[in-house]
Amino acid sequence: MRRSMLGMVGGLVIASFIGLGLGAEHVAAQPSATPAGTSQSSRADFERLQGFSTIVINHVNDVLGTEQLPVADGGGLEPGMFVTATLEQVQIYDHAVAPLQQGRLADSTIAAECDSGCPAAFYDAFQRTWLESAVESSAFAVEIPARVLLAVHRDLPASTLLQIAYAASETRPVQPPQLSLLVNNTRGSLRAKTFFLVPPRGLELRQGSAALGLTIRVGGGTVHVSATDPRFAREHQVDSPAKLQVLLREIKKSYPGKETVIVVPEEGATVGDVMQVVTTVGSAFPRLVLSGGQEVRTP
Amino acid sequence: MLGGLATATACKKDPPVVRLPDAPPAERTAQSFVQCVESRASQCVEAADQLVGWDSFYLLAWLAGGSPLAILEALPAELADHADPRRVQRRFVDEVERYSSTMRGAVCTANASQPIDPLIDQVGAVAGERLQRLGLWQANMLDIIAVLVEESHEGLGGGTLVRLDCERDPFRVYVATRERDGRYAVVGMTTLLPGSLTGATAGSATASVAGEPPAREVVDERLRSRALGLATASAPIPEGLVDRWMGFPVEEF
Structure with missing residues (x-):
């Protein structure tokens, strides 16, 4: 029986791949001056073992530049x-799936199947990617990814981020993925800020729920703070991070x-505006839920 | 009397002539294979040593368009499997078994085909460039890609990739055929070409056989298909969480 030629070179090859890392890593974001494609000249670089974080950083640097990520x-x-969004395009992994103009889709036709009202261009792209993942997981020994990492330009309209996040989540088979936004922390390290989404058709709380449902609307230089708990006195309007911090400490x-x-x-x-508020809020209310207008209702 | 019998025989209506469909041999072979799979599943699979070429091509296509996350996770094991012809055959058998019952009612018809050799070179070039760009490039990946390309040509050279369109799930089947000593055989099958080899390469070597990207309804149905094990899959919501979208304790909301 004929044996594949790879059997002859395979041992060395496999040994080199065994070293590839997938685990969680704390990685310093490298500046985009050294994208992956330019490092091939050095044999030392050529042979280095690459882990998931390195691949993401290489890719983000290549298409966006980690310095363009929001700070948080x-x-x-x-x-x-992993998904990247510049002001010009959206990529899933390294495949360009939708062009943008100033961070927005030119064709904003809604996908009828998308409960949150996300655009067809995003819905179809993610749906096809999940199918490719499902076929891939049937053919190879891998799982359909349970997590989606979003690396987006800090000046991207936050509404575009939400359209992408809802499209990725609504199209995943079985259940929505965990979501993370890639950010730079103040020490210049690449970090992942986990966030959730309000369900695409909103959330109806149970009778007698003790939920606070603290909600902050961000836009136009001011923020509005409210809550679904009827005991919460009134809506507050705040125009500076310092005042917001004081209010949140009281709450x-x-x-x-x-x-x-x-x-x-x-x-x-923009995404940068949102993450600035998230940073202000973070110590008091660290768990982040984003909403594209979906409401939390009390019965 | 004998003369009368001879006359009667001569006057007998000629038996109907069964005409083979007016399609290229590769497409007819692919069509026959699908019909065979519908009734006999993996019994239609060729001997293991015939299948290495397709396995090489499929790995190349995966490297060229598959998820980097999956490549990172699974490539070592997949390369190890590829080096063992029995596991190569097992992979093809599993693929056929996975879709045989679904294909039974799918009504698949061969609709397009094209020589596979240019696809091998295209996929090899895309895979090499991509792995390098993503930083997945390892010291001897150049050798691996070269070997996979060589094996693909050796095993599939002169062969054809045929697309069958189906009325129901899996909606589309790609079958690789090749001819040796006048005999056509099917040596590979998949239901999906990676995205980078379909819509993104319009006008390229794969454009005609790849066809249009599948429509939303098609993808939706496939994402709930039994063949992919997703028909009955559901995730329970642990007690005490707000919602399946907001998977944290309700007390903290």
Whole structure:
């Protein structure tokens, strides 16, 4: 029986690949002056073992530049499907799937199947990618990714980020993925800020729920703070991070067990604006939920 | 009397002539293979030593268009499997078994075909460039890609990639055929070419056989298909969480 030629070179090859890392890593974001494609001249670079984080950094540097990511704190990078959005295009892995103009889709036709009202261009692209993942997982010994990492330009309209996140989540088979936004922390390290989405058709709380449902609307230089809990006095309008911090400290005193904030970007808000608020809110309410206008309702 | 019998025989209506479909041999071979799979599943698979070429091509296509995450995770094991002809055959058998019952009612018809040799070179070039760009390039990946290209040509050289369109799931089947000593054989099958080899390469070597990207309804149905094991898959929501979209304790909301 004929044996593949790879059997002859395979041992060395496989040994070199065994070293590839997939685990969570804390990686310093390298400046984009040294993209992956330019490092081939050095044999030492050529032979270095690459892990998931390195591949993501290489790719983000190649298409976006890690210095363009929003600034915030977060956790370590975990492997997952990675998506990049510049102001000109969206890529899933390294495949360009949708052109953008100033960070927005030119064709904003809605996919009828998308409960959150996301554009067809994003819905179809993610749906096809999940199918490719499903076929891949049937043919090879891999799982369909449970996590989606989004690396987006800080000036991207936050509404575009939400369209992408909802499209990626609504199209995944079985259940929505975990979501992380790639950010630079203040020490220049690449981190992943985990976030959730309000369900695409909103969320109806149970009768007698003790939820606070703290909600911050971001846009136009001011933020509006409200909550679904009927005991929460009134909506507050705040125009500086310092005032927002003071207000949130007061709210935390009344609701010490609550950890969650829903951030709703309004028209014109960028991802950078949103993450600035998230950073301000972070110590008091570290769990982030984003909403594209989906509401949390009390019965 | 004998003369009368001879006359009667001569006057008998000629039996109907069964005409083979007016299609290239490779497409007819692919069509026959699908019909065979519908009834006899993996019994239609060729001997293991005939299948290495397709396995090499499929690995190249995966490197050229598959998820970098999966490549990172699975490539060592897949290369190890590729070096063992029995596991190569097992992979093809599993693929055929996975889709045989689904294909039974799918009504698949061969609709397009093209020589596979230019595809091998194209996929090899894309894979090499991509692995290098992503930083997945290792010291001897150049050798691996060269060997996979060589094996693909050796095993599939002169062969044809045929696309069958089906009325139902899996909607599309790609079958690789090759001819040796006047005999056509099917040596590979898949239901999906990587995205980088379909829509993104319009006008390229794969454009005609790849066809249009599948429509939303098609993808939706495939994502719920039994063949992919997703028909009955559902994830329970652990007690105490807000919602399956907001998977954290309700007390903290």
